[in-house]
Amino acid sequence: MAIRLSFRLAALLCWLLISAAGAVVVFNYESSPGSSGSTPLRWPENAPIALDENRDTLVMFAHPHCPCTRASIGELNRLLAQAAGRVAAHVVFLKPSEFSSEWTQTALRRSAEEIPGVDVRDDADGALARQFGAQTSGYVVLYNNHGDLLFHGGITAGRGHAGDNSGESAILALAENRETRIAQTPVYGCSLLNQQCSPEKDAALCTK
Amino acid sequence: MHEINKHEPSVNDPTQARTVELFKEQQQSIIQHTDRLFARIMVFQWIGGIVAALLISPRTWAGTQSQIHLHLWAAIFLGGLVTSLPVLLAWTQPGKTLTRHTIAIGQMLMSALLIHLTGGRIETHFHVFGSLAILAFYRDWRVLISASVVVYVDHVLRGMFWAQSVYGVLQAPIWRSLEHAGWVIFEVTFLIISIRKSLSEMFIVAERQANLEAMKASIEHTVEQRTVELRKSESLLEQAQQIARLGSWEWDIVADKVTWSEETRRLYGHAPGDIGFTMKRCFDRVHPDDHERAWRVIEDATKSGGHFVCDHRVVLPDGTERIIHGRGEVILDERKQPVRIIGTAQDVTERVRAEEALRRSEEQLRQSQKMEAVGRLAGGVAHDFNNLLTVIGGYCDLLLRQVNGNDKLRADAEEIQRASDRAAALTRQLLAFSRKQVLQPRVIDINEIVGGMEKMLRRLIGEDVDLRTVFDAKLGQIKADPGQMEQVVLNLVVNARDAMPRGGKLTVETANVYIDQKTTFRNRGLDPGEYVMLAISDTGVGMTDEVKAHLFEPFFSTKGVGKGTGLGLATCYGIITQSEGDIRVYSEPGCGTTFKIYLPRVRQSATAAPIAREPSDLPRGSESILIVEDDIAVRRLATSVLRSCGYEVQEAANAIEALGLIDAQLRFDLVITDVIMPQMSGKELYTQLIDRVPQTKVLFISGYTDDALAHHGVLDEDLQFLEKPFSPAGLAQKIREVLDKTPALLAV
Structure with a gap:
């Protein structure tokens, strides 16, 4: 009887350990941030997006097929709702030239388009992303109306993980002119670059 | 659990023990049911997780390249892993403590996975609370604790290592985990309260059921007892009915x-x-x-x-x-x-039959008493009558010897003689039906008896009646008094004739019969054995049952006054029964009548009848004879006859006087003695005489012996007897016969 009980407890322990190991893998994956490039401290002069002169300007770079970015769009929606028009938002979806325009017409894009006041546009071959140093979907940059970089990073707590997070809190504080010590957060999402590419290479090639 | 513990079973209280047993059974049933419920839920969750992963994050992208998302693999494999053990245990070992705790842990792990797969949506967090509520189905608060511990450990560990994914901050204080766990504890607390209440109600239900069972058992026991008592009572009643x-x-x-x-x-x-x-x-x-x-x-x-x-x-x-x-x-x-x-x-068969038997016995007793009374009367009358008739007949005979045929007195004397003979015959009949007559049986052939009577019978019945005899040529012998048997045949034939006034057929038949079992007829039984049957049948008017019932009674007659004495069949019955046989009658009105006489067959040869000599010449002798007779007239007649025959005769009026003569040294060749005498009977005289003079010959004379000489009327073979009334010739012949029989035996 005792042997059978011990066997059962051992089996239970093994099961627990294996399950825990699996969970660690998943949590690690979820908590592994994507890469970021060099984000300019000043709003680029030649940027195709016009800097808003009256309020802060927020640009999110997104991969139209990244499932993790759904959480980022959701958080953006929440953030803009709380910011109450104090931020001019743009969502830029990667549009490789080899794909038709339909490639970008995803549910994610439609979610972004449905957010009131958000400008949604394509980023042909990731040129704009490269200009702002964005390499991971869900990467957000925030500039004030003077063109100064206020914040850059992700607005989710993990990959595809909705909920409160420090990036969102920081942007909201900046938009409300509150002080925040957070100017940069990790970004969680799909890479905007192909796997074999490195940021040092020609980014345009890496998206092909 | 206080309510339950206070109901702990008592050794001496089987109801309490049963309550706990029922409670535990019910609890175990619920646990097993919940185990199986969770087995289904967890499989469903697993599939749901995979579907969610397929819908939400099927693939992950890197630029223009994509591959299967880790979430899908996690949903399939990690979800499968988490689901596998609880489901396995639920199906293989439902009801075990380890099973439900494994399920609780697995369910909480599944909650964590599902929350993760759905991107941490706040809605998915309700899975945790829903799971806790379903785990409360177990009604085991310990399961909720296991689940809560998993939730808390998950938050603590993730707060320590992946704080951003749980609390949305890069670094989270430890109390944040307590905040999250607090909500879980909040729900669990109420669930535990609910569980306690539920268990308490379950216990009450179990208690009621135990009470009902106890009551049912008590009632069943009572019913069983009553049934046993009822069956016993029924059995007793049945036995009583059977006995009665x-x-x-x-x-x-x-x-x-x-x-x-x-x-x-x-x-x-x-x-x-x-x-x-x-x-x-x-x-x-x-x-x-x-x-x-x-x-x-x-x-x-x-x-x-x-x-x-x-x-x-x-x-x-x-x-x-x-x-x-x-x-x-x-x-x-x-x-x-x-x-x-x-x-x-x-x-009431036995009772009725016993009553009938009793009635028959009473009838028989009454009949016996009647016959005894008639017999006593007949015996008394016969004794005196026979003495008188002996004297009348004797002297008449002597008178007839002295007058010639032309004498005018002869006719008168002959009339007296005939009247005397009829009176003697009537006296014999009286003795016969009352079975008081002295029979002198010998072995005879009934065919010879009937054959010898045939001529006389034909004359008797007349020409209108056809007499047929059917004799068995191999007919056996019987032992009976031939004279009496003739009387029986005669009476029956006369009755048959009277039953056929217009003529008819009369059949006399003899046959050997064997009776193989005891048969009873008119209260007389015949033992099994060989018998000789004499049947006399007529084709006359027959008889009713009423007539048959009184047929053998004395003085019963259907012939009318003056036509019959009513003694004929009674005489037959007396003779036959005295001869150890039986007479049976078969008759129906209009169908004739058959009388069947059964007499025991004997294995001896018939003995020849003594030749009766014509009493014209009286045999003579010179021997000395002592006559002992209390009736003086009879004594004088006998003395006169014997002296006329040459004998030397001495007289004694009674036995005492006779013994006096013997004691006086007088010796006699023959002592003739009456049987019924005052003071001392003839048989007693014989006994004393034999003591004194052993070889003295004795001849008894009597008209009625009253068993003094005979057993049931049958004379002992070694005794010599002459029945009254006797004629002088009969007396002389008998004396000569006795004296000549053993001449050397006299020792006078």
């Missing part, structure tokens, strides 16, 4: 269905299991002669209500007849209509 041969029955008149007790079934010869017959069918067993009467009794009772009594016979399947004393009572409904009859049936 008294059964009960009931007739449902409306349904026409008869039910009965076991004894009634036996009494009416129904097979075991036969029940529910109609009353008509039940009546199939009633004797045909009683059927109509019994049915009428029941019909009348049904119409009038009340009770009834009906004795009837039943005929059993094996043909046996039983006599049943039936009683019943009609049960009326509220409209006074008969609905049922309940009754009893008692076998």
